[in-house]
Amino acid sequence: MSQIDVTKILLANFSSSKEADEKAKELKLGFQAHYQLARLAIGRSLGEANYPSPAPDARGRNIKGNQLFGNTGEELLWIALLVTNFEQHLPKVELTVNIFQDLIRDHWHRGIDLLLEDWREAENRYEKFIDILITRRALLPQEGGNDDNNEKLLWKGKKGPVWLTIGHLFDDNREAQWLVNGQGYAPNIALMGQAGSGKTRSMLKLLEQAQEQSGAPIILLDLGKGELAQKTELAKRLNAEVLQVPEQAIPLDMFHCIEETDNAAHVLQAFRDSFERAMASKPGAKQLDAFREALKPLFYYQENITLPQIKQALDRYYSEHKLKTDSVIATINDLIQFKLFEPEQSPESFFQQNWIITFGNATDTSKKLAGFLLIDALHNHLKRCPESELDAEGHRPLRQLLAVDEARSMLGSRHPGLSNLLRLHRSKGLCVMLASQSPDDYEGAADDYLEQIGLPICFRTNANSPKVLNNMFRATPNFSSLDKGVCLSVLDIGGVMRKVKAF
Numbered sequence: 001m002s003q004i005d006v007t008k009i010l011l012a013n014f015s016s017s018k019e020a021d022e023k024a025k026e027l028k029l030g031f032q033a034h035y036q037l038a039r040l041a042i043g044r045s046l047g048e049a050n051y052p053s054p055a056p057d058a059r060g061r062n063i064k065g066n067q068l069f070g071n072t073g074e075e076l077l078w079i080a081l082l083v084t085n086f087e088q089h090l091p092k093v094e095l096t097v098n099i100f101q102d103l104i105r106d107h108w109h110r111g112i113d114l115l116l117e118d119w120r121e122a123e124n125r126y127e128k129f130i131d132i133l134i135t136r137r138a139l140l141p142q143e144g145g146n147d148d149n150n151e152k153l154l155w156k157g158k159k160g161p162v163w164l165t166i167g168h169l170f171d172d173n174r175e176a177q178w179l180v181n182g183q184g185y186a187p188n189i190a191l192m193g194q195a196g197s198g199k200t201r202s203m204l205k206l207l208e209q210a211q212e213q214s215g216a217p218i219i220l221l222d223l224g225k226g227e228l229a230q231k232t233e234l235a236k237r238l239n240a241e242v243l244q245v246p247e248q249a250i251p252l253d254m255f256h257c258i259e260e261t262d263n264a265a266h267v268l269q270a271f272r273d274s275f276e277r278a279m280a281s282k283p284g285a286k287q288l289d290a291f292r293e294a295l296k297p298l299f300y301y302q303e304n305i306t307l308p309q310i311k312q313a314l315d316r317y318y319s320e321h322k323l324k325t326d327s328v329i330a331t332i333n334d335l336i337q338f339k340l341f342e343p344e345q346s347p348e349s350f351f352q353q354n355w356i357i358t359f360g361n362a363t364d365t366s367k368k369l370a371g372f373l374l375i376d377a378l379h380n381h382l383k384r385c386p387e388s389e390l391d392a393e394g395h396r397p398l399r400q401l402l403a404v405d406e407a408r409s410m411l412g413s414r415h416p417g418l419s420n421l422l423r424l425h426r427s428k429g430l431c432v433m434l435a436s437q438s439p440d441d442y443e444g445a446a447d448d449y450l451e452q453i454g455l456p457i458c459f460r461t462n463a464n465s466p467k468v469l470n471n472m473f474r475a476t477p478n479f480s481s482l483d484k485g486v487c488l489s490v491l492d493i494g495g496v497m498r499k500v501k502a503f
């Protein structure tokens, strides 16, 4: 490995070619300082797979190393990138300060050419130019990086069957049990029934059993009045931390981005979907367009994004484009009154722990948004996890439990995140439990959530049974005549409807 003295580099002079200086004039990027365009050009050239050809001369304007690279820490990053690039391509050449000057000159010269091509492709328009740069960055492979988290992602879960006891069969007093992690059906549970019929307590019972047998971490979301926050015994038994949003922020980096090359675009798209669905009145197409454009630089270039940063980016865009304050701005202004989340933990670390998250005092908009973001973050996290491999008996280890109480608002919003979780992640060992009052809550979704339910549990309700439920029960059940503590369910695939005494 070459030895190179950082101080000497910072004191040395660097320049590009005369030609590059001339061409740079065509780029109307509004940079004030010489180093800004130089860094952009060098960075642009470093993104190419091959090594630059030599620049024709070194007669461009000079700049000192400490101005070109800065001197508050970032210079080391630049030098490290350049040295790595050099050693990749010319491993046998001794890197001296002179050769380092050549290296800069060649990258700088080529970078200006490449930027000029981008600029012309963007028809000399600044925003389109930025867009092209961003898209190109998104296409770069992101090899290497920090593997610390992979170990956590690779937790395989516990082998063996997970049997949940719902109660006793009504007719013969045997235990009514369901195998969550068998093959050929979804490991998801829907609990339905009118107010006070026993959904919450039944769901908690099932959740505790699932956690005990599988060892999988849980997320328990209470989208109702926040009553679960008061259950200290429950938190102890589940070994969970209780968060009362918005008094306490969810310590999760909601927009965590790695690996997939087009990830940032997807994360921004999902955020826009969530924001739109959380708003009290639906925004128009123009507003949605502005929203995406305003947040692109933030989502593509930044990590650990917060709501105040989102507000700032929206404000800047609105003022630059002379847009009037509208419902989007009003909504983000409302949202930043509370700290809904703080990007403290990566999803890998957050989803390893047990959480009870309640929204007792949250506004409807912030409750919805936080719920949606959490669900999207879980979806992205699970996408990165490997499949949960079947054990010798064909049981799939459970690796994550998600339970949502008072799920009506989430079901009704038709948010794609929830259907992603229900449809896509059973192979990753995700089990979802949803409690809401009526089977009607499931109706109207673009894809029918009920079709992704393996175990329906219906307590007393006056609502009618929808078609999908009739198919599951192979009957037209009557829920309105059920006594307190009694529910209807189907305990095995293709099985018959069973009456169960839950308590």
Ligand SMILES: Nc1ncnc2c1ncn2[C@@H]1O[C@H](COP(=O)(O)OP(=O)(O)OP(=O)(O)O)[C@@H](O)[C@H]1O
Pocket (backbone or CB within 6 Å): 193, 194, 195, 196, 197, 198, 199, 200, 201, 202, 437, 502, 503
């Ligand atoms: N396992 C049980 N054992 C004894 N009683 C129970 C059990 N489950 C529910 N109950 C009774 O039913 C009441 C309501 O239960 P729970 O809060 O679970 O209903 P819910 O359907 O979630 O109601 P809501 O729609 O108001 O949230 C409890 O206060 C209790 O009296």
Ligand SMILES: [Mg+2]
Pocket (backbone or CB within 6 Å): 199, 200, 201, 405
């Ligand atoms: Mg309840």
